[in-house]
Amino acid sequence: MILRPLSKAFKPPSTSDAACILLVAVFVPLTYIFHVTVVMPELHVVGGFWYTLVWLAALFVLFNITSNLLACMLVDTTIKKEILKPPLEPELLRQWHMCDACQALVPPRTWHCDVCDVCIIKRDHHCRFSGCCIGHHNYRYFFYFLVYMCIGAGFVVINASIYLWYLHADYYWRPYTVIALFVPALSFTLFASWENFYLFLYELNILAFGISLLMLIYHFPIFKRGAVMKQRNSTKHDLGLRANAEMVLGKRMHLTWLSPFLRSDLPHDGINWIPGSKAE
Numbered sequence: 001m002i003l004r005p006l007s008k009a010f011k012p013p014s015t016s017d018a019a020c021i022l023l024v025a026v027f028v029p030l031t032y033i034f035h036v037t038v039v040m041p042e043l044h045v046v047g048g049f050w051y052t053l054v055w056l057a058a059l060f061v062l063f064n065i066t067s068n069l070l071a072c073m074l075v076d077t078t079i080k081k082e083i084l085k086p087p088l089e090p091e092l093l094r095q096w097h098m099c100d101a102c103q104a105l106v107p108p109r110t111w112h113c114d115v116c117d118v119c120i121i122k123r124d125h126h127c128r129f130s131g132c133c134i135g136h137h138n139y140r141y142f143f144y145f146l147v148y149m150c151i152g153a154g155f156v157v158i159n160a161s162i163y164l165w166y167l168h169a170d171y172y173w174r175p176y177t178v179i180a181l182f183v184p185a186l187s188f189t190l191f192a193s194w195e196n197f198y199l200f201l202y203e204l205n206i207l208a209f210g211i212s213l214l215m216l217i218y219h220f221p222i223f224k225r226g227a228v229m230k231q232r233n234s235t236k237h238d239l240g241l242r243a244n245a246e247m248v249l250g251k252r253m254h255l256t257w258l259s260p261f262l263r264s265d266l267p268h269d270g271i272n273w274i275p276g277s278k279a280e
Contacts, residue, residue, distance in 0.1 A: 109273050
């Protein structure tokens with residue numbers, strides 16, 4: 001694994017990337033604090049078994065959201081990570097192509113990103129929330145970032161719904177709440193309060209859950225057939241579900257859900273792709 005220079009990893013290439021990264025960097029810790037200090041004490045006895053269990057689970061999810069996002073940003077999946085040497089075999093060499101922007105001969109399934117201004121090995125797409133492209137070497141971390149964001153936001157939505165609409169129904173079940181939900185800026189300006197802030201965090205978690213779930217639904221068929229977004233309908237590199245999953249998650253894929261720091265070597269270097277038949 002080769003890491004990008006910190007000066008590039010933490011310097012978003014566009015304003016929209018910077019805004020998305022800042023949103024996640026602020027929203028995720030605030031949600032955790034809100035859930036642990038405001039919601040959980042009213043649902044479970046502080047220090048009790050269920051409180052401790054949920055607190056540890058929330059900490060585990062928080063760790064995986066933030067660490068997988070950081071891994072996405074830090075792991076280099078560009079053609080600059082190493083010196084690429086075109087193969088000597090004519091059959092393999094024919095699959096390589098010239099990138100006019102990089103002025104380099106690049107491998108198959110490698111495409112240029114106009115935002116990052118570099119070619120990405122097995123490029124899938126440019127991720128605004130990490131400020132970099134998702135490719136061969138960091139797709140695992142992007143995948144788990146989505147999974148844990150979906151789990152975490154969904155769990156907070158369920159618990160916060162009980163907190164807002166049941167335990168504090170006397171405050172939140174009123175017409176004003178509709179205005180606060182659809183025009184949060186107006187509610188903060190006219191009626192700034194912690195209750196409105198909790199409602200705003202609740203709304204952000206609904207959006208985070210919906211977006212991450214939709215992205216998982218969109219990406220899973222691509223993941224399942226061993227493709228990338230640019231060739232999402234292609235089965236040219238489909239080796240079967242298990243082999244395709246291993247191509248993304250690595251040889252120890254059954255353990256990778258625990259932590260992005262757990263080493264799981266990929267079975268392919270991402271350079272010379274030979275179309276294979278689907279495994280039975």
